[in-house]
Amino acid sequence: MVQDQAGVPRPVQGAFEADETLLVKALRCREEAAFVALVRRYHSLMLRVAYAQLNDASAAEEVVQETWLAVIKGIDSFAGRSSLRTWMFRILTNKASARLERDGRQIPFSALASADAVASEPSVEQSRFFARDHGPRPFFWVSDPREWPEDALLATEIRSVIGAAVRRLPDSQRVVITLRDLEGWTPGEVCEALGISDGNQRVLLHRARSRVREVLDGYLGDGPL
Amino acid sequence: MTPPPLQITCKEFAELVTAHEDGALPERDRIRFVSHSERCPGCRAYLQQFRLTVEALRSVPRETAEPENLDELARRFKEQKPPAAS
Numbered sequence: 001m002v003q004d005q006a007g008v009p010r011p012v013q014g015a016f017e018a019d020e021t022l023l024v025k026a027l028r029c030r031e032e033a034a035f036v037a038l039v040r041r042y043h044s045l046m047l048r049v050a051y052a053q054l055n056d057a058s059a060a061e062e063v064v065q066e067t068w069l070a071v072i073k074g075i076d077s078f079a080g081r082s083s084l085r086t087w088m089f090r091i092l093t094n095k096a097s098a099r100l101e102r103d104g105r106q107i108p109f110s111a112l113a114s115a116d117a118v119a120s121e122p123s124v125e126q127s128r129f130f131a132r133d134h135g136p137r138p139f140f141w142v143s144d145p146r147e148w149p150e151d152a153l154l155a156t157e158i159r160s161v162i163g164a165a166v167r168r169l170p171d172s173q174r175v176v177i178t179l180r181d182l183e184g185w186t187p188g189e190v191c192e193a194l195g196i197s198d199g200n201q202r203v204l205l206h207r208a209r210s211r212v213r214e215v216l217d218g219y220l221g222d223g224p225l
Numbered sequence: 226m227t228p229p230p231l232q233i234t235c236k237e238f239a240e241l242v243t244a245h246e247d248g249a250l251p252e253r254d255r256i257r258f259v260s261h262s263e264r265c266p267g268c269r270a271y272l273q274q275f276r277l278t279v280e281a282l283r284s285v286p287r288e289t290a291e292p293e294n295l296d297e298l299a300r301r302f303k304e305q306k307p308p309a310a311s
Binding site for chain 2 (some may be wrong): 150216
């Protein structure tokens with residue numbers, strides 16, 4: 001870890017993250033601190049994204065290592081047409097696909113993601129709605145959801161409930177909600193990094209959020225909805 | 226010409242939330258979504274729950290890790306030659 005110098009605040013910590021142009025310039029100057037900051041910032045996320053694509057922890061480790069080496073070799077050719085993280089994760093996704101192919105596993109992540117997106121999975125449990133043949137209000141709430149208290153999710157234990165809910169999601173949903181919500185990426189960045197369509201990333205994100213909402217609703221205790 | 230039916234059901238509303246929040250709904254669907262939520266307290270509550278969920282997801286602390294061979298990677302990085310000046 002970087003140590004504080006005695007009592008001196010570190011006003012520039014995080015500056016590379018806030019200013020990508022500065023980061024890229026520093027990387028091109030072979031500024032080691034910039035590279036180390038980049039690795040610390042993204043290594044864990046790369047492992048999780050690689051694992052979601054490969055379902056094999058040691059293969060994921062290897063692919064992430066290959067990606068870092070490719071980033072080192074390629075940084076001077078990074079053209080800035082996408083964000084740096086998108087460019088790095090696209091490298092990761094391509095390496096993961098190559099790895100799947102090499103291991104004779106036929107289904108690349110993009111195909112898996114589109115299959116998952118097409119499969120029908122309602123956002124809310126069907127029993128919450130009146131049936132199609134219900135007289136005046138088919139597909140309306142049987143009993144209305146109620147608002148949660150605004151501070152309901154501030155309790156620290158909520159984080160572990162959310163963490164557990166996210167970990168239980170199918171791979172394609174988990175990786176999309178991680179990038180979009182936990183990491184705050186834009187839809188365009190996610191599509192490019194994972195090689196999936198805008199529509200598919202939104203369907204997967206929506207399912208993932210809907211599932212987490214359902215888990216939280218159960219946790220908050222008033223029963224479903 | 227008959228006007229398009231603007232009614233959607235609660236079940237449909239629940240499917241459109243993320244697209245609405247991303248600003249990705251075509252105008253007609255946006256009108257349907259907003260009009261439905263004006264009329265339906267249950268769906269307004271659902272939307273509030275959904276938004277709090279997304280907010281809570283965004284506040285989950287980041288997981289970090291560093292590779293065991295960070296020093297080795299950093300050394301390789303330092304030694305990587307810049308491209309020949311043209």
